[in-house]
Amino acid sequence: MTLTAPPPAATSAPAPSMSASPTARSMWRGSRGVILLGLIVVLVAALTALLTGTSTEGRRLDPADATLTGGKALAQILQRRGVRVERVSTVEDVVRLDGPGSLLLVSDTSFLDPVDFTRLSRTQAHRLIVGAVPGLEVLAPGVAPAGAAAPRSREPRCDLPAAVRAGSAYLGGTAFTGPRGSIGCYPGSEGPSLVVSPGARTVTVVGDGAFMTNQRLAEDGNAALAINLAGVRPVLIWLVPPDLPQVTPGSGRASAGDLIPAGIPWAVLQLGIAVLVVAFWRGRRLGPVVVERLPVVVRAAETVEGRGRLYRARRARDRASATLRAACVSRLTPRLGLSGDATPNEIIAATALRTGQDAVWVRSVMYGPIPADDAGLIALAGHLDTLERQVREP
């Protein structure tokens, strides 16, 4: 007996079971490449971060800020020259330090309200205002912005000693028009970008504070100009925006987030952990997903149905009627006792005789013209059925 397809090995001893789960060693072998790659990525990222330094956004012209836009360098130079630099964030502090021997440096007034501007304008301290800040008309009466000027290195072109001694400096930003008696320096096409109004208290307005930043201080005469402007009084009151908007409960300015008890975010975090644990519980399959090659599912009648749809789509009444007629004739001939090669006339005559129908009608049904429309085709199919039935049961 020869068998091409072998039956299952019924007689051989059952093969021993073996574990299919990965061992710790095989898991380490399989994943060490990935782990190594991850370590390299982390190492490179850490090195890059260390080498390029922090890329956080600095606070512009803040005496405590050491980034490129900060003002720590200028503050330290001034302190070394004996100027007392006071970094303040509130108008109260400004009023407390106020006096004829002090200079108020303002570069950002966005956190102040009109009342604050009025209080500031009443102080005795000399003023150095950087940029066309809101409230400029209150803090520096008579000085108004006249247009934009590109920040670049400019020549003093004026008699102001501080500017003349410093020479060219990186200025621009905004051009101003000063009140009568004021001195305008570092002019552009629109006007000077540094205006000094002398009086009981000197008010100096500069169009741009870039020359005082850590980045630009070492260029041109920037440092000299900054020291000449900011270091002329024993006390420098440096007004900067507060670190964080200070909100106290009950003040009416607390957001919804401030009112949530401290435990709730942590409880949400704990719930998140619970969701992860549940996900791991439900997501762990008991064993592998089993795949199987299944035999193709094709219905044998699909080709016939496709042919029927083609007939219908093209309204192929000629072919459909010819096929139906041929099938009817092939079924009728043996029943009528005729041979397979009987002529149409013989078949028509025999059918008419057997059924008692009119021979002309029988001819029109069995060998007549192609139906003109679908209704005609349906009728033809019905007539053929009638003929067949009458031949079968005369």
Place this chain on the structure above:
Amino acid sequence: MALTGRAGLIAALGAIGVLFAPRPGYAVLGLLLLLGALVTVDVLFAGGVRPLRFRRGGERLVRLGESVEVELIVENPGRRRVKGTLRDAWPPSAGAGPRHQRLDVPAGERRRLVTTLRPARRGDRDAVAVTVRSLGPLGIAARQGSHRVPWTVRVLPPFLSRKHLPAKLSKLRELEGQHPALVRGQGTEFDSLREYVVGDDVRSIDWRATARRADVVVRTWRPERDRRVLIVLDTGRTAAGRVGVSPIPAAVEPGPRSGAPAPAAAGSPRPGTSASVAPERPHVGTSASAAPGRHLGTSASAAPGWPRLDWSMDAALLLAALASRAGDRVDFLAHDRTVRAWMSGASRTDSLAALVNVMAPIEAELVEADSASMVAAVLSRAKRRCLVVLLTDLNPAAMDEGLLPVLPQLSSRHLVLVAAVADPRVAEMAAGRGTAELVYDAAAAEHLRGQRARLTARLRRHGCEVVDAAPDDLAPALADAYLSLKAAGRL
């Protein structure tokens, strides 16, 4: 490793504690550490899965449509009790159940688990893996691992047509003369002499023997024996077409879980999976029978039926059973482009068992059958004249280019019987009347039937016998054709 619902419950209840804790951040950290510690302890004290030893036993053969039990013996050589869940994974069409079983094996003992298979289709089903999840003493975490425990169950053809066997055997006995009716065939063999009884055909009186003895003696005849029947099964693309209504219900996913692993139908252009078909079947059966007048294209579109190959196998099995009882030798060849299976020389008693065994793994290949190669294979294997029963489809396009040119080589040396499964759906379509769609479909169906009729006539002109019957009738029709050939002594 795996977690249980208890771990999730601890983490979720912990959220309430965190809400009221004075230092919620530390509470979260503490809970995390506690959970980690509990899981670690549980995993450490859970029974080991890797050292478990498995053995299988039970049946290796099952007839399609019946169920079989395969037992799994789990032996725990470790020092800790293994308690938890076990999954014995089989391919989806094996219909294995239950999906999950509880497992509790004390240290050093063994337990026997039983998986019941109810296969949905023929072929070899290999066990995939045994996965054990061993819970720790706290029931918070578990160890999990898989083992390969090889076992194969061969699903045999169902041989549904065996219900026709008694009727055909009694017909056969009539032929053999064991029945009161005596048949005198032209080509039958001389059996013995016996005394004349009234009613015997006078033409069968042996005058020479009558002269020797004082009594009238007649010759008795019996059909010739030890003829050869070669069943050739075409496993080409036409055998894959589904016909009729499948007698085997599609696999129903056992177990309560609906998230069954989806079987990937790799060889199938349609996503026809055993699991997805199951819920539709009863609905289709009722709608198709209750609404004969509705549009036929939709009613049958969901019912996949049974492949021609399986209907052909059913008919072949009935023929083989009948032929081996009649004393003929049955050989079997399955062929598409190459020989898929070949069985020869099985003894009469076990030829049927050998045949189902050979047939079981055969699937239809989606290639055009190579008739020239098939004829060559038959001619090289069958030296003596035999009855070649060719189970194929009367597909006009395939036959014109494939079988018909090479058929004379075969029919000149052997008696050829071509058996084909007709599609009842085509007959149903041919009777469609009333709307334009149905009439066009009827015309298409008549077109195919006309082609088949012409093909049948051509085959008969070549001297072949042709059996073209609906799926349910093919097996008895083929048996009848064989019996009539045998009665006529044409084997």
